Amino acid sequence: MSLHTLTVAELAAGLAAGRYSSLDLTLHFLGRIERLGPELNAFVTVTADRALEDARQADAARARGEAGPLTGVPIAHKDIFCTDGILTTCSSKMLSGFVAPYDATVVARWKAAGTVLLGKTNMDEFAMGSSNETSYYGPVRNPWDPARVPGGSSGGSAAAVAACLAPAASGTDTGGSIRQPAALTNLTGLKPTYGRVSRYGMIAFASSLDQAGMLARSAEDAALLLSAMAGFDPRDSTCVDVPVPGYTAELATPLKGLRVGVIREFFDKGLDPAVGRLVQDAIETLRANGAVVREVSLPALPLSVPTYYVVAPAECSSNLSRFDGVRFGHRCDSPRDLRDLYERSRGEGFGDEVKRRIMTGTYVLSAGYYDAYYLKAQKVRQLIAADFARAFAEVDVVVGPTSPTAAFGLGSKTSDPITMYLNDIYTIGANLAGLPAISIPCGFVQEGGKDLPVGMQLVGPHFSESRLLSASHQYQLLTDWHRRVPPGFE
């Protein structure tokens, strides 16, 4: 097997055994990024010098006997995370010249764990999109079929890991932005519980929904990476102070007795039947290996998309008011007065989808409409959370598809925002309820002569990451979907 198709756990073992150095690995991945990166457009910034320096430090730490489980493993960060001294754009013209003055906690923690920073990955502008087509730096292509999207908003992270340009990458998930691209590119993508991972230095989109996580090649890797990412941080007031369990140790928990609830509402008419069959097959595999499977109903869940498209834009309109053309970010040329400075700087600096969401949010929060939209949505959100809570009184996890279809064509859903929004119909519920959720590969559909990956989603109660990871790991011990690499990238 080639170095670049190995998991983080396998690379860590190889480093520990001295089969290669971190510098060897880093040069290998930088070479692949240089050769294969441009056609996918997965990176906004490649930090080659920094990567080589990180690798030398990692090798030196190992020589001193100070290596941890991730020491010397190359990674990439979504360009939404601030990286001290490195361009941090959020894939927006607004921040196209922004050099972050500090590290996000996620960045600092992975760095402290000894990882090597390969670069910053492309994304939907300000994480607003489901196809990576809203990026100021252009769309990312799906390595399984370059005519298709990799999903979004963490599309660059997904494409980079899927094409074996990086062993793993960080992502963020506000309505499915880790899980949907993971599903569309054959990766394992975990969105932890709201508050599990610090958001300090993670550029805010919708603060009651945003959470950091990762895209990786296996649940075992996700466990390793989460262990180095999770934990209390006083600099994020929403970060929860609860102990971080031993995620890797708990991977061994068997499937036997796992109570699995199949979400009835997710197998609806919007679901591609071929995708649905693969997810049912995967559920059958869980059952055949000791899981206790039953159907559960979450009747309010079909309202999650409209609920989200009130709550998320409302919070985005507030968060993005900080971009004023004064302290940082794009400023228009020769403003006539302060109002002109604000309006033109923001009008020029933000792309269409971001402006659309800011305006939607401004409208639903404005006098006379607040009760009808925002307050109403926060009530429906409570109903959705209550549905999940009822289900978790009877089952340990609920499962269903991650996305209604496999990867769709570039440009095929850009004309109508609602069509694009409905991609996230199965992922948004977990964000609205603050729940952890994971997408894992469960097979391929054939479209246009290409194999396109499909993901199964598992959602658990708050702080049940261990359960999601162990169930996923046990499934991955029984299957090899997650080890498939797109043709041309082996």
Next chain:
Amino acid sequence: MSLTRAQVEGIAHLARLQITEAQMPVYVDSLSRIIDFVEQLSAADTGDVEPMAHPLADQVQRLRPDEVTETDRHEKYQHNAPSVAAGLYLVPKVIE
């Protein structure tokens, strides 16, 4: 169209976003579609449901001791500012 052009112009002003003449009809159309779409929430029976204040029901806003924890790093931060002089952010004249 559930939103009029005048309404969308008003929203753009509140949001301090310049929308070009050519783009305005596109925004009127797409924002109307979004508002029509979220309108389906009005049919949901929310009775006396409390609006959600936090995704984790038992969480309260954490407070910290009132101590200085930040150091002065304005020079580093102001590297990203479009226009600065003597440690101050420059903007167009506000008071005539």
